[in-house]
Structure formats: C-alpha cells, structure tokens
Amino acid sequence: MDGMSMSGMGDMSMGDGVPGLFYLQKMYWAVVGSAIAAGTVVNILNRLLARQRLRDSSLTPSKPKSLFFSTYATLTAIVREASYATLPPVSLHGRTYHFAPLGPVAIILANLVVVLVFCFYKLDSTNQWKWEDVGYRTGFITIAQLPLIFLLAGRQNLIGILVGMSYERLNWFHRWTARTLWLTATIHMGFWFRDWGRYKYITYELRTYTLATRGFAAWIILTFIVITSAAPIRRLGYEFFVLQHLVTFVGFIAAVWLHAPDEVKVWVxxxxxxxxxxxxxRYLWATYINLSIFHRSKGTTGLWANRATFTPLPGNATRITVENPRLRWKAGQHIFLTCHSIAPLQSHPFTISSLPEDNKLELYVRAEKGGTRRFFRYASKHHDILGSGDRDTPRNQTRTVFIEGPYGRMRPLEQFDSVILLAGGMGVTFTMPCLRDIVARWRTEQTGQSTQLAATKRIRFVWVVKSRTQLGWFERQLQSALADIEQCKLANPDLVREIELSIYITCDEKLEQPAQSNLCAVPQTTIPDSPEVDEKTSEKPTAEEKDSVSVGGCGVDGTCCCTTAIEDEDAIRETQCTCSGHAAPAIVSESDTKSLPQLTVLSGRPHARTVIRKVLEKAEGESAVVVCGPRGLSDDVRRSVVYLSDERAVHKGTGAQGVYLHDEQFGW
Structure with a gap:
C-alpha cells in the first residue's frame, strides 16, 4: 500500500460504530485539554487565595473564612494526602531506588489508560483481519501525542504557565509521556509485523516498502532516545547526553515526517x-539580559552585561558572584550559567542563593566533573586575586558569563501561617533565600508599609550537614535574619513573629574522641568563616550527590558517626553521643553562641515527623513544608506530611489546618 492510498485512512470506516481516526485524535486532545484546564483553574484559585490572605487583616489570615474556601481547603487536603504518598524505597545490591509520589504517577497512568483505550476501542485485536486496522489506529494515536511531549519539554513552558508548575517538574512528565509514545509506536509496528508475518513478508516489506523502512528507522531512533534518557545513563555524562539528545531528536522528527501520510503531518x-x-x-530574553546595549542606564560598559568573580571555597567548591545582575528573580529560583572562557559550550543550572535586594547574584557550585570542576580549578588558580573578598575586583580579573532564566515556580510561602524549611547539605541554597525572603517582608512591614507583605507567623528552619565545616556557609545571613526578627519584636511586641533554627551534624571527623573514650560529642571551637557551597543542576539533581547528607551512615574511614534520629531536641540537651549512635548537642564556642544566640547545633539527624508536628500544633492556618536535599530526606519528609495529615484529619472537621508540601527535586 503506498502513501497515496494511505491518505484516506483518516476518514475510512472500520465498521459500524467504530469511530474514525481523526475523531479519536481530537478526542485525545479533548482529554488532555480538559486536564490542563482543570490545572489552570486550580492555579487561578491558588493565586486568588494567596492575594486574599495577604489582604486579610485578621489574626488568622491563612485560615479559610468562607464556605467556599473551607470546601476548597477540604478537597485540597484530601487530594494532597493521596497525591503526596509514595511507596517506600527499595534497596537492591547496595543501591536504593526511590519512587515518585502517587499523584504524578496517577497522572501518567491515566494518560496511559486513555491512550490504550483509544488504540483498541471497538477493535478486536484477536481477529487477524483487524490487525491492519489496529496498526492504523495506533499509528494515528501515536503521532497525535507528539505535541504534548514537546509542550512538556520546553523551558518557556506554556503548560507550566497555565498550571503554575516549573519546567523541571514537567520534564518528568515529558520523559514518561515519551515512553508512552514509544509503547504505542511499538504496538503500531508490532501489529503491522504481525500482519505481514502471516505471509513471511516482514523482511520483504522493510526492504521494498519505503514507508515501512522510514517508520522502522523512526522506531529505532525513538528506542535509542528512550534508553539513553534513563537517569543512570544521563548522569554518566550530561553534556554528551544533551548533544546526542538534540541530534537524535532531529533524526526522529525527520523520520516521522517522511513516514507519516500528508493528512497527519500537521502533528509533526x-x-x-x-x-x-x-x-x-529563550534566546530573545537571554539577549536582553546579557547584552549591555539594553542596560546603558545602569552604567554597563562593553558588549556583555554580566561579569562574574570565581572564589574557591573549602570542599572543592566555587562561589560565583555577579555584581548588579541585569535580571530579577524570586527566592528559590535558578538560572542557567555559561562561561565560555572557562567551560566552553556548557550551560549548567544553579540555584540562586542571594536575593535581588543584595544587588548581586550568588551561586554556590560543587566541583563534580566537567564544567563545574573547571570552575573550581580556575578559581583555585586565581585565588590570591579572586578569593581576597575585595568587592571592587578590577574588570580584567572577572570573566564574562551568560545567564538564562530565572526558572522555577512554587506557591508563594508568605501566604502560609507557618513555614517549615528542611535542607540536607547543599539543599540549603534553596531554603536559605526562602527564609530570608519572609524575614525581609517582616522587616519591611515594620518600616511603615501600609499593606501586609506576609501572613507568616512562624518559621522552622532545619539544616542537616555532614561536617561542622559547613556551618559557615550562611552564618552572615543567619545573623542578619535573627537580628531583623529581634527588631521586629521590639517594634511590635504584640505581633507574632517566631523563628526556630536547628543545625544537625551527622558526621564530623573532628568530633572523634581519643581512643580511650567512646564519647563523640566534644566541645567544638569556632564556626569557620569560609563557607562551602551548593550546586543545583536540574538535569543532574545535586540533592542526591554523595556529598549531600543522607539518612544512612558515614565515616567509612573509622571516624565517629552520629546518625540516630533525634525525636525531641529538648530531651537531649544535657546528654552526650557515643559512637554507637546516641545523639547529642554539638557544643559551640561562647563567641559563636553570642553571634547566633537562637541557633541550636546538634549531633545526629532530625526526626522529620516530630519537627513538623510541633509546628503544626501551633499553626492557626495553612502551613507549608519545603524540603530540599537527598532523596532519603525528601521521602522521609513526604511520608511525615502524609502521616500527620491523616493523623490530624486535616480539614475534616477537626479544625486542623492544611499542609502544602514543596519537594525541590529535578523531577522524581
């Protein structure tokens, strides 16, 4: 059968009551469009709710005030409890495998069911005379999925704008819808092979039938794309993955275009x-923020607008600082950074650890391999110049960098009554700006701001680190935040503004006692001045890197490990920790205590459920839990939120308020 005869398949009848191929394609997009529309409505309602809370002058702005919002809160709580749940991780051959939350999994499964129903609806796949019909049907349904895959892949994401979701989360859906596409393409090819196989024509058709040859080539390329997009293969070499992904994508689209009949080429x-x-x-926006011609009023000279200093830090890390950047961002967002003079033709995503009011864009990059290691080597080579701390670094001692972004979306945290921020290791570069942003809003309100900038009353900040040398990462920012809160309390003692900070040290070789003693909680001297770093790579989720903190053990070289979960901080204030795993307070020097009087430093790891429960018991409205760190920590926090929501019967007539969870990971 040639292409001309295939061109009428879309309208050809396959039997009484069997819908046409074009009709099923439209029905598939009606389902997809309905799902996107539902997400858009929820996004709009959430935005209206946030605005309403910030305009509410009552003592409990984050608590539902009307029947409509009470009903909405109840429905939201029920959906959250089901969608946040996740299966326990599985350990095989020394490796731990984590699962995605049930909410996203349910969406992918729903898409799979819809696709398979449309592929086989009213067709008898056991009837050999219907195998061609199934082949045509699955081909038409397969090609109709292409636009959705591309919609989910872009950084300037239309679906993300509508439903309020960042591109890096949608990328997980992009990968799984692509796998669904591969499945239907395989079924499409399989039924044609099955039909030809009755007459032993498979090899003959592939040699002589051009349309079949092109289709088989498209399937081969798609199979290669699906295999190489698996996480273990992606992480072997991200730069190579990006290059081959683009090349194979072009080949796949070309093969599909040549294979598809003219009547369905619109789907290509x-x-x-x-x-x-x-x-x-992306290129237009990047041109604007990187070319100095658009920023002459800010005193920018030369062709390129953004120049950065590279400072080496302990722990094979680099702090990249761009003074007076030509873009605005929100707490928790990230950018893609390129520096061709150090790492040519490479672009990496990093979390922005500073706030716009700092008038500088700071990134903390851990040297892993590729471009990030080149950054560290360059910074180390020039550390006498760039590591001096001189803010007035000469222009010829900086490097031109190109910025793309910012990216990243989550619900504004300032609308919640209580905010719980939990970070593991380098994840602090995501939670620290969130903490500082809320405190900055509190401070601004005390300067005569007429409108309420934050409905938040309480902040619980927990940071889990592997070594005490990491405590200096954000000491200055913590001191500033605590000082601002004290000023707020003095300015308005009747206004509730509470913050509790805890740092947990899970493994520190400097805590090791002499051989004659088994105590591993010994006085610490000073909090180091030089901070270490954080790197956020959305394609390679750094929250899982080996230097991050996990809930497992450490100290493979025989050093002391304190990894037992601390269920109650107050109960262990006077205890010590042995190398058998009992938790203890990590004692800091008197000078450190004075500089951070409200900071609790402990040896061990936090018991997420207890930390969250104590905050929820005080909450007078909806709370937010934000976690960024290794998958073990994220899973623990996720399960804790689900357990506490069920235990407290959130928004089910008990008066307990809802819990919003944001897990900052690249996909799942």
Whole structure:
C-alpha cells in the first residue's frame, strides 16, 4: 500500500460504530485539554487565595473564612494526602531506588489508560483481519501525542504557565509521556509485523516498502532516545547526553515526517512550532539580559552585561558572584550559567542563593566533573586575586558569563501561617533565600508599609550537614535574619513573629574522641568563616550527590558517626553521643553562641515527623513544608506530611489546618 492510498485512512470506516481516526485524535486532545484546564483553574484559585490572605487583616489570615474556601481547603487536603504518598524505597545490591509520589504517577497512568483505550476501542485485536486496522489506529494515536511531549519539554513552558508548575517538574512528565509514545509506536509496528508475518513478508516489506523502512528507522531512533534518557545513563555524562539528545531528536522528527501520510503531518509541524517558540523566547530574553546595549542606564560598559568573580571555597567548591545582575528573580529560583572562557559550550543550572535586594547574584557550585570542576580549578588558580573578598575586583580579573532564566515556580510561602524549611547539605541554597525572603517582608512591614507583605507567623528552619565545616556557609545571613526578627519584636511586641533554627551534624571527623573514650560529642571551637557551597543542576539533581547528607551512615574511614534520629531536641540537651549512635548537642564556642544566640547545633539527624508536628500544633492556618536535599530526606519528609495529615484529619472537621508540601527535586 503506498502513501497515496494511505491518505484516506483518516476518514475510512472500520465498521459500524467504530469511530474514525481523526475523531479519536481530537478526542485525545479533548482529554488532555480538559486536564490542563482543570490545572489552570486550580492555579487561578491558588493565586486568588494567596492575594486574599495577604489582604486579610485578621489574626488568622491563612485560615479559610468562607464556605467556599473551607470546601476548597477540604478537597485540597484530601487530594494532597493521596497525591503526596509514595511507596517506600527499595534497596537492591547496595543501591536504593526511590519512587515518585502517587499523584504524578496517577497522572501518567491515566494518560496511559486513555491512550490504550483509544488504540483498541471497538477493535478486536484477536481477529487477524483487524490487525491492519489496529496498526492504523495506533499509528494515528501515536503521532497525535507528539505535541504534548514537546509542550512538556520546553523551558518557556506554556503548560507550566497555565498550571503554575516549573519546567523541571514537567520534564518528568515529558520523559514518561515519551515512553508512552514509544509503547504505542511499538504496538503500531508490532501489529503491522504481525500482519505481514502471516505471509513471511516482514523482511520483504522493510526492504521494498519505503514507508515501512522510514517508520522502522523512526522506531529505532525513538528506542535509542528512550534508553539513553534513563537517569543512570544521563548522569554518566550530561553534556554528551544533551548533544546526542538534540541530534537524535532531529533524526526522529525527520523520520516521522517522511513516514507519516500528508493528512497527519500537521502533528509533526505543531511540535516543531512549539520547539521554535521555546527557543526564540529563550534566546530573545537571554539577549536582553546579557547584552549591555539594553542596560546603558545602569552604567554597563562593553558588549556583555554580566561579569562574574570565581572564589574557591573549602570542599572543592566555587562561589560565583555577579555584581548588579541585569535580571530579577524570586527566592528559590535558578538560572542557567555559561562561561565560555572557562567551560566552553556548557550551560549548567544553579540555584540562586542571594536575593535581588543584595544587588548581586550568588551561586554556590560543587566541583563534580566537567564544567563545574573547571570552575573550581580556575578559581583555585586565581585565588590570591579572586578569593581576597575585595568587592571592587578590577574588570580584567572577572570573566564574562551568560545567564538564562530565572526558572522555577512554587506557591508563594508568605501566604502560609507557618513555614517549615528542611535542607540536607547543599539543599540549603534553596531554603536559605526562602527564609530570608519572609524575614525581609517582616522587616519591611515594620518600616511603615501600609499593606501586609506576609501572613507568616512562624518559621522552622532545619539544616542537616555532614561536617561542622559547613556551618559557615550562611552564618552572615543567619545573623542578619535573627537580628531583623529581634527588631521586629521590639517594634511590635504584640505581633507574632517566631523563628526556630536547628543545625544537625551527622558526621564530623573532628568530633572523634581519643581512643580511650567512646564519647563523640566534644566541645567544638569556632564556626569557620569560609563557607562551602551548593550546586543545583536540574538535569543532574545535586540533592542526591554523595556529598549531600543522607539518612544512612558515614565515616567509612573509622571516624565517629552520629546518625540516630533525634525525636525531641529538648530531651537531649544535657546528654552526650557515643559512637554507637546516641545523639547529642554539638557544643559551640561562647563567641559563636553570642553571634547566633537562637541557633541550636546538634549531633545526629532530625526526626522529620516530630519537627513538623510541633509546628503544626501551633499553626492557626495553612502551613507549608519545603524540603530540599537527598532523596532519603525528601521521602522521609513526604511520608511525615502524609502521616500527620491523616493523623490530624486535616480539614475534616477537626479544625486542623492544611499542609502544602514543596519537594525541590529535578523531577522524581
């Protein structure tokens, strides 16, 4: 059968009551469009709710005040409890495998069910005379999925804008919808092979039938893309993955375009249009923020607008600082950074650890391999110049960098009554700006601001680190935040503004006692001045890197490990820790205590459920839990939120308020 005869398949009848191929394609997108519309409605309601809370002058602005919002809160709590749940991790051959939350999994499974139903609806796949019909049907349904995959892949993401979700989360859906596409393409090819196999024509058709040859080539390329997109393979070499992904994508689209009949080529042009839109939008915005011609009023000279200093830090890390950057961002967002003079043709995503009011963009980059290691080597080579701390670094001692972004979305934290921030290791570069942003809003309100900038009353900040040398990462920022809160309390003692900070040290070789003693909680001297770093790579989630803190053990070289969960901080104030695993307070010097009087430093790891429960018991409205760190910590926090929501019967008539969870990971 040639391409001309195939062109009428879309309208050809496959029997009484069997819907046409074009009709099923439209029905598939009706389902997809309905799901996106539902997400858009929820996003709009959340935005209205946030605005309403910030305008509420009552003592409990984060508590529902109307029947509508009470009903909405109840429905939201029920959906959250189910969607946040996740299966326990599985350990095989020394490796731990984590699962995605049930909410995203349910969406992917729903898409899979819809696709398979449309593929086989009213067709008898056991009837050999219907195998061609199944082949045509699955082909039409397969190609109709292409636009969705491209919609989910772009950084300037239309779906993300509508539903309020960042591109890096949608990328997980992009990968799984691509796997669904591969499944239907395989079924499409399998039924044609099955039909040809009755007459032993498979090899003959592939040699002589051009349409079949092109289709088989498209399937081979798609199979290669799916295999190489698996996380273990991606992480072997991200730069290589990106390059081959782009090359194979072009080959796949070309093969599909050559294979598809003219009447369905529109399903190829649509995703190409989405790709062009994403690239053009990204390049136009990047041109604006990187070319100095658009920023002459800010005193920018030269061709490029952004120059950065690279400072080496302990722990094979680099602090990258861009003074007076030409973009604005929100706490928790990230950018893609390129420095061709150090790491040519490489672009890496990093969390922005500073706030716009700092008038500088700071990134903390851990040297792993590739471009990040080149950053550290360059900074180390020039450390006498760039590590001096001189803010007035000469221009010829900086490097031109190119910035793309910012990216990242989550619900504004200032709308919640209580905010719990939990970070593991380098994850603090995500939670620290969130903490500082809320405190800055509190401070601004005390300067005569007429409107309420934050409904938040309480902040619980927990940071889990592997070594006490990491305590200096954000000491200055913590001191500033605590000082601002004290000023707020003095300015308005009747206004509730509470913050509790805890740092947990899970493994520190300097805590090791002499051989004659088994105590591992000994006085610590000083909190170091030089901070270490954090790196956020969305393609390679750094929250899982080996230097992050996990709930497992450490000290493989025989050093002391304190990894037992501390269920109650107050109960262990006077105890010590033995190398058998009992938790203890990590004692800091008197000078450190004076500089951070409200900071609790402990040896061990936090018991997430207890930390969250204590805050929820005081909450007078909806609370937010934000976690950024290794998958073990994230899973523990997620399970704790689900357990506490069920235990407290959140928004089920008990008066207990809801809990919003944001798990900062690249996908799942």
């Amino acid at each position: 042009w649509i995703p190409i249009g989405f790709l062009v839109f994403d690239r053009v939008a």
